[in-house]
Amino acid sequence: MALEGEGYPKCSSNDTEEEENFEISAYKKDACRVITFRLVYKEEDLKSNDVIALTFTPEMAHQVFGESESIFGYRNLSIYLNYLHNSCRCFLDINSRGKLESNTMKPDDIEQILDQWLPKNYTTKEDEFIKWIKEEEHDKIYGEILNTIEKDLKTKYHITKNDIKDKEFTEFHARFETFIIWFIDAANFIDLEDHRWNIFYVYEERDNNKTPVGFCTVYMFYAYPSNIRARVSQFFILPSHQRQGIGTMLYETVSKHLRNMEEVIDITVEEPTPALQRIRDLEDCGILHKTLLENQINFSTASWKKIFDLGRQKKIGKRQMRRVYDILSLFYAHDKGPKASEQVLTGIFNRIIEETERESRPSKRFRNVKGIPQPSGIDKSQQIEQELRNYCEDIDPSVKYLQQKLDNWLKMQ
Template sequence: MADKKLCEDNELVASCEDEEMMTYKKSSLNVVSFRIVREENDLEIPTKKSNSFKPDMAHQIFGESEMIFGYRQLSIGLYYLHNSAKCYVDVQFSDQIPESDLCKADDIMKALNPWLPENYRVERDDFKKDIREENHTTIFGEVIDTFEVENSNFKITICDMKNADFKEFHQRFETFIVWYIDGANFIDLEDSRWTIFYVYEEYSNPNTNKKYCSPVAFCTVYKFYLYPNSIRPRISQFFVLPTHQKRGIGTNLYSTVFKHLKALPDAEDITVEEPTPVFQKLRDFCDSLYIYRDLEENKINISTQNHKQINAYLRKHKICKRQAQRVFDILECLTTHKNGYREYVKFTESIKARIASEVDKESRGSKRLCNLERTGIMTEPIDKKASVNAEFNKYIDSLERPVSRLRSHLAKIEANK
């Protein structure tokens, strides 16, 4: 009985110790917050709720678990000046775990340091001095487009990569991406093949009439050499501040970048580096709308053209082969929706047949599979039907979303005529 009681006591102690340790573990996504600062009072209470936001990811900073160990009531505030992107880091906690041979608190600043703007502040008074010295209306680059969203004016610029002040600014602003783009890396600004576009918001304080101009988005493009005398522009990074997402800013930025790259006489086609699902949806909508308008203007009926003609037409607009197929499918899907159920079924059947052919090609005559079979290693049989159905359902779903947005957009235009 005594042994049993001792065992229970030990389990209770271990349980309490585990619970105690858990109070020192924090999810970085919960304790890290960003705030855009225009004036000193933004340090205390945000003038707008939209000035503050949380990160989407932190595994590059704090490891795969994204956990921070060793602190109670931890908060990490990353304050960025609205125009210059100068930064202040404010780490607060109520208690730190005593250091021992068995446990040690994580070094937060060591983890953050590689991903923060150079010369970031850790003293509030130093940052307040930066606020007082901030130039609120600086814009880098040549303005190539303007647009209005929700009564706010925006300018899109193409930046001068030789401008040292711009490079310093971009190195500060691009530090946001590690928290929002998986596997993000900072680009080499000494490589002249990079082109960077920025979106600036013009804002006027209704109480003081003071004017502000703030960078809210950027896009980087790398111009790959294409033999013998062409280039292949590739969109690499595409970032919109969380405070400005879902307002059409990304759509306007992509459309402007696409038109600029399309106009380059030596550009063969425009590609994107590993597009995220969110970016692919934006790209599908913009490319499809652009081509739809051009087809309408030139009175071309997509349904009467064969794939070869359509692909040649899309390549003329410098849309790369894979994206050209998607744009064709989106517009064909839009057309068959208008023409009735039977036409839509015929369209989906053609898509399924194409996917079945692709799956068959991939599984038939694979050199690797043949080599394995020759050595006597049996491979798992491929369920082609299940594979085709899965790919088909996934692809049709990916088409329906831009089709729905395109249809809604065109309906609004028609209603406003």
């Protein structure tokens, strides 16, 4: 005879804990998976997911929801951040099929968390947003148009320079720049009271609609005695419009505008992304190559100093100029065979050695001071080789891009 309960598994405390953990995990959502941005042109766009190009999801959410990038307390959660395509007025639409009811754990207050990161005066009421759609100006453009590029018969792009003293524009920009928190790590909103900021926008014109799809901010630093050092700070294209050459159009126009300003002595970029760095490399390499042709200077035989002087005249910063020089050296060496490329790499290697030794060498005034570390004589070849490898990997995409797109440069010489 079997004892009562014999042969049947008992419900242990571990089983109960596992069930509770499983239940709790059902209420924990990845913010980047449940949030969707939508550009809205007409009322029908609110209910349609057919126009995939006008919807996109965030790349990051840690600045909003913490390092875990998670939202707690809801089942089947979906959050739509609907932005009117021209004015960027926003409708926050939160939906779920269940909310955690517990005496010990509370669901996240999603609206409160999002409040500081959304455009001012956003709405949570669909009927109010529909009213805004009907009031929307579909062809509004701020600023002075610097450049217009026709992509095809239906699409144009307008690049503008904006007056930061224009209150209506700064209110618009404050709405549009809320996108960057979700796509640029450690992004900050700029101080729109500081008139040293220059802001450039790119608008897409299609079917009588003009839509801002990206912007670039440039800070104008004072340089003695009456000059300016221009530093590109933020550079952003909406994910729905990336990989279409729009970023290149924007950067080339901004770069040309800054180079044409007599008081600007150089142009730098603050922590460029790999994509922006490639755009920048291509732009600067193209400018330098054109300058060499105009001055009938052969890159391969010209001195390093002469090339750098030409780069400085074109307002390429010192660090970027070194990079441009290396990229062009590898680019031109490519058709001459492996030995030519090896010579270029040897030159880069020797320069890195010199830079490493210079950085590790104490200045003369501190060389004999007690407590200041002195050169140890330790072989740093492995460190230098690693730095060379990292640097070459960094510039390699730009070299290959030149080889793919600009091989005709050599034919022009």
